[in-house]
Amino acid sequence: MAARDVVIIGAGAAGLMCAIEAGKRGRSVTLIEHAKAPAEKIRISGGGRCNFTNMHATAENFLSQNRHFAKSALKRYTQWDFVDWVNGHGIAWHEKTLGQLFCDHSAKDIIAALLKDLRQTGGELRLSTSATSVERKGEGFAIALSDGSKLDATSLVIASGGKSIPKMGATGFGYDIARQFGLDLVETRPGLVPLTFDPDTLERFKPLAGVAVDGAACHDRIRFEEAMLFTHRGLSGPAILQISSYWREGDDIRLHLRPDLDFYALLREARQANGRQAVQTALAEHLPKRLALMLVEEAAITGNLADQSDRRLRAFADRLEAWPLTPTGSEGYRTAEVTLGGVDTAGLDSRTMAARNVPGLYFIGEVVDVTGWLGGYNFQWAWSSGWSAGQVV
Template sequence: MMCAARAAQRGRQVLIIDHATSLAEKIRISGGGRCNFTNRVVGASNFLSQNPHFCRSALARYSPQHFIALVERYGIRYHEKTLGQLFCDDSSQQIIDLLVQECADGQVDWAMPVKVDSVGRADKDRFLVRTDHGDFDAAALVVATGGLSIPKIGATDLGCRIATQFDLPVVSPRPALVPLTLDSETLSALAPLAGAAFDVVARCGDGEFRERALITHRGLSGPAILQISSYWQYACATGHPAPVRLNLLPDDDAADWLAEHGDSNALLGNLLGEVLPKRFAKAWCELHGWERPLKQIGAKERKAIAKALANWSLAPSGTQGFSKAEVTLGGVDTRALSSKTLGALTQPGLYFIGEVVDVTGHLGGYNFQWAWSSAVAAGDAL
């Protein structure tokens, strides 16, 4: 819709083809129904891609401030949560309505719900889209089909299939911003604690996030885990699997904390229960064989405890998949696209924007901003 509105308001004749029966479901459900529509501070470092510099051009030319100005022009009230995240005060439907009105202002046409049967060339200068409601042809085709996350609201791999059909490389899609699953031994110790949440610093590869972690019946979730899951997936995808490391005492030096409590006759789990959820602290100590009075634990073992508290290393067994993922890692390889226009370098008139491209943002409004920025880049080039 953003791309269509931009192109149509420049005088282009635009048709949106959408197979969904309900418009913009991913916007509607985002941010708990209030749509985290952007972040105040957005840069290339907030995104993962095999070409980390690709997103710079589009983000620079259509920044968060541009979209914020659009939101304010429509009188939509919003508020800022932690780390620059912006949400609607009322409902995500307001963002959908904004985009629909922008399309109406450009006299965009709609074909919805319409199932796409095939995409090809009508001739060397035009594309042909065959649907269950007839055929449509145009000089330019923009693929804005999103990723594979949340299939129950209509996500498919159509965009990647179209790219492959036109001989464009695709980075294998993986679930991102997704809960992680754990091996059976760790899970058997932690699963009974489902619902326990605590602050951590999560690290994997180049990623580092200070946020909440949450224990689930299948492993770990919460903002810190969702964030670091993208980096874990990226490491796996590039053939260099890396553990997820959690600092359980983000506000303390673990060695100093142990030294302060060194003469205590209390069980280590009880002491840790002062700074961590009590049930989790006890289970964590039992998992490592450390549920003993701290006074009885020798210097060598205390050093190991300090290291584990500051750098608890976990090797996830997997993720909860696309059904629980907020976005998709991977997509159309950016080497095949212009960073200025999002057009395919070898296929004039063919564009890929948003989540279908191998640009994946952090949690916190970054993926929506990439959607807006990439859409404007293509809309201004049509």
């Protein structure tokens, strides 16, 4: 049975970062990855260019039952530390919008640099290999692998991710290990995911499939201003993905269409300039034509602009600023970018990511109940939590 200082299960962003940092300290490290290639989420992210971090990342951009938990790791290894790492590998990058940083060329540049560092620090990567069992052995762990081999480890790091995108091999393995060793779990659910609607609403939306509009999606006091997209299943686009992490079944969301505009003032001006113009025609100067027509029809507005009173225009404009909709669900883990919930942070040390009551056991990345906004935040959590564990395993 081979003995290693550290065994890490999961060769994604968090696992690779942890392995590299542990290797720098002279630790013998083996990474176990059940997929045929490492870092598949990095490869597909950002349209193949990897939104690897966000310039504005703080703990305020993360959801968790303990909103303070992520502070330590994020402060000890910041987005600027990762940018320095990217620069050190000569990877060209740019800011796209809202602080989101992308590779100029390809996400594969990030993967290649991580694998280079892994090799240089002596880390071993075993692909197409799964852990079939994990047992306590003395003060360490015994891990049985799918290839029939076994490993002894002083430290065991779970970096296996969540349930999102199962076609890429996502499983609940990390949660099973947490339960096995007595750690609590926060209920998991899909996050950063398109929202779906009842058949009647979908029939109304049918003519809008493929229509995009700038707007704000709101839930209670949470608000995200970005693009929204109507689909044949419901609503998608960055603003909707963001609000999905806060939405719960049975709740309404509100859409504020084109928050940069004052629709009441614009419609009054249009009425004064050309009262014989149809309301949807005036509205279509600022919104997609198909959407403008549906909104006018749903508001039961008849006649031309000249036929509309100020009160009627005000009521219509108010609706455009707070259009209530009730999703019935989401597209689920199949298309979710992340998994909300996970290993309860109450059982983890926020500085080291160690399980408080199981010496030598660590949980990092998406498997933990820390979930970021859309836009590079979840990768930053992977880098920060992986780095933090890598300093002590």
